[in-house]
Amino acid sequence: MINVIKKFIRINIIIFRNSYIRDSKLVGWISVNILSQLFDIAVSLLLFTVIFQNTKSIAGWNFYQVLFLYAFIKFIGSLHSAWTRSGIKDFSNDLVRMGEYDFYATKPYDPMVLVTLKRPKIYTFITVLFEIGLLVYSATHSGMEIGFSNIFWFFILTLLALVLFYFLEILTVVPAFWTTKIWALTDLMNRAIQFAKYPTAIFPSALRISLSTLFPILVVSYFPAKTLFYPPEFKYIIYMFLITIMFGFITKGIWKLGEKRYGSASS
Amino acid sequence: MNIITAKDISKNFNKRKFSWRNFSFSEEENIAVSNLSLEINEGEFVGFLGPNGAGKTTFLKILSGIIFPTSGEARVLGYVPWEKNHDFLRQIAIVMGQKNQLWWDLPAIDSYKLLEEVYDIKKTRFKQNLDGMVSLLNMEKLLPKRLRDMSLGERMKCELVACLLHDPKVIFLDEPTIGLDVVSAQNIRNFLKEINKERGCTIILTSHYMADIEALCPRIIIINHGKKIYDGSISKLKEEYSPEKRIEIFLNSVEEKTKFAHINTKNKRFFGNKGIITVSKAELGTVAKEVFDSFKIENISISDPEIEETISKIFLQKIPR
Numbered sequence: 001m002i003n004v005i006k007k008f009i010r011i012n013i014i015i016f017r018n019s020y021i022r023d024s025k026l027v028g029w030i031s032v033n034i035l036s037q038l039f040d041i042a043v044s045l046l047l048f049t050v051i052f053q054n055t056k057s058i059a060g061w062n063f064y065q066v067l068f069l070y071a072f073i074k075f076i077g078s079l080h081s082a083w084t085r086s087g088i089k090d091f092s093n094d095l096v097r098m099g100e101y102d103f104y105a106t107k108p109y110d111p112m113v114l115v116t117l118k119r120p121k122i123y124t125f126i127t128v129l130f131e132i133g134l135l136v137y138s139a140t141h142s143g144m145e146i147g148f149s150n151i152f153w154f155f156i157l158t159l160l161a162l163v164l165f166y167f168l169e170i171l172t173v174v175p176a177f178w179t180t181k182i183w184a185l186t187d188l189m190n191r192a193i194q195f196a197k198y199p200t201a202i203f204p205s206a207l208r209i210s211l212s213t214l215f216p217i218l219v220v221s222y223f224p225a226k227t228l229f230y231p232p233e234f235k236y237i238i239y240m241f242l243i244t245i246m247f248g249f250i251t252k253g254i255w256k257l258g259e260k261r262y263g264s265a266s267s
Numbered sequence: 268m269n270i271i272t273a274k275d276i277s278k279n280f281n282k283r284k285f286s287w288r289n290f291s292f293s294e295e296e297n298i299a300v301s302n303l304s305l306e307i308n309e310g311e312f313v314g315f316l317g318p319n320g321a322g323k324t325t326f327l328k329i330l331s332g333i334i335f336p337t338s339g340e341a342r343v344l345g346y347v348p349w350e351k352n353h354d355f356l357r358q359i360a361i362v363m364g365q366k367n368q369l370w371w372d373l374p375a376i377d378s379y380k381l382l383e384e385v386y387d388i389k390k391t392r393f394k395q396n397l398d399g400m401v402s403l404l405n406m407e408k409l410l411p412k413r414l415r416d417m418s419l420g421e422r423m424k425c426e427l428v429a430c431l432l433h434d435p436k437v438i439f440l441d442e443p444t445i446g447l448d449v450v451s452a453q454n455i456r457n458f459l460k461e462i463n464k465e466r467g468c469t470i471i472l473t474s475h476y477m478a479d480i481e482a483l484c485p486r487i488i489i490i491n492h493g494k495k496i497y498d499g500s501i502s503k504l505k506e507e508y509s510p511e512k513r514i515e516i517f518l519n520s521v522e523e524k525t526k527f528a529h530i531n532t533k534n535k536r537f538f539g540n541k542g543i544i545t546v547s548k549a550e551l552g553t554v555a556k557e558v559f560d561s562f563k564i565e566n567i568s569i570s571d572p573e574i575e576e577t578i579s580k581i582f583l584q585k586i587p588r
Contacts, residue, residue: 007384007387010384014381014384018370018377018378018381021374022370098366099366100366102328102366105332105351106332108385109385114385259351263280263334264334266324
């Protein structure tokens, strides 16, 4: 297990270094991307300010707590955007269609991981830094008592949230093995992420249950945030462990089925 | 020792189509490979020949584990390829002339470092292999160059190096010289010959260029419509399928052309200023005597038919098996 992790880290170091070499030539593109991300954060902050001028709390959560929730899902999304999303996008658009998955299928390393690590956007990590700043700012201004056990479980659940989010993203593109090209489901997921910016109690129960079980995007943001602000509840922690493992098996299983269906492309 | 065995491998690609007229789905079946069996020994250099769409690349992809067959069994290095055992994948390599595995925006050396990690290649071995191949292919100046700034021939050199860094025992090459100029193709051929000799690895090559096959492959397998129609050496192929000889005469004048027209044999034709006679070995003595009596010796040549000619006859199924 330690060797697997070590190898994963070494591969990531090389991939990030390569990404730096490649992207350092594209300063204009990087600057526009970062500025647009920051603009998005600014607009959302403005929106939250307007909402909270009309109400003191949303489902019992104050302005800074909701801001934390928003910053948290942005942080998870940006981390994936920096690390795996371009690879996932390439897979859904080109790798199956053009038959370039052939090279990943013949490597002695998990092709699902290798594909998703294909093209990180290292400069998106700058946005991640802003989001971490926003997380710290909102947590410290929330007025909630945050103890050691809150922080400890929050970090554990954040790791699980990252992994779960990764599986959900893969699940939206894995049908490409059957359809050759697909991005619509990822677009749909991006819309579903909007729900993850608010406390779950504001949603109708059917929607809340669906987005906590069938497509557990609410679990990704709400469970870690709740664990930070309120006394950690083990039913949430265990649920998050179980659902992450379950989605891991589902994702991997569907990927393997897809590989059987893979027909490559003519030469 | 057999390093590759395949038994009755078939691969069908099914496409479902919806017809609005009948308001129903119909299935269109395309047979890419049909009951193909073969055995390949360790260290062999085997050429796969066939027209476009014959099933060569599909078969190669099945043997390398990229795609699953519809039916049949195969073992490569003792493994079932499509089970994708990592120990198996560490011992094979695939190069596709029309696709790149190296990062487009990066120098080749950066992609090689990733491969070093993925294949768990020891640092000393990696350096030794890289240095050896770089010097053999004379590509010292290519290593720091970005892939997108390279010519097709340079890119292919880099791709070949990438596939050999981990000392694969079996190498699948799918048209590695496609689109290359004569000199680059020759360089690649020399390199492959050297690697096969030096490392004793098994190489399976598909190519449309007979020059590749003739220069590299003592054994060829011809596939058409997904079926194996020949397996053996080039010389045996010529013997079996084109047992004739070809007499070519350079015709300098109208008088010589008239003489050529009067030679007593059926299979003769003009090709520009050349007169070509195809004659069976039994007839060769009689016809050759007549030719040597009628024309200057320096204008006459006798040879086996071109291999392309024989193979195109097989592709067009003019020769019954």
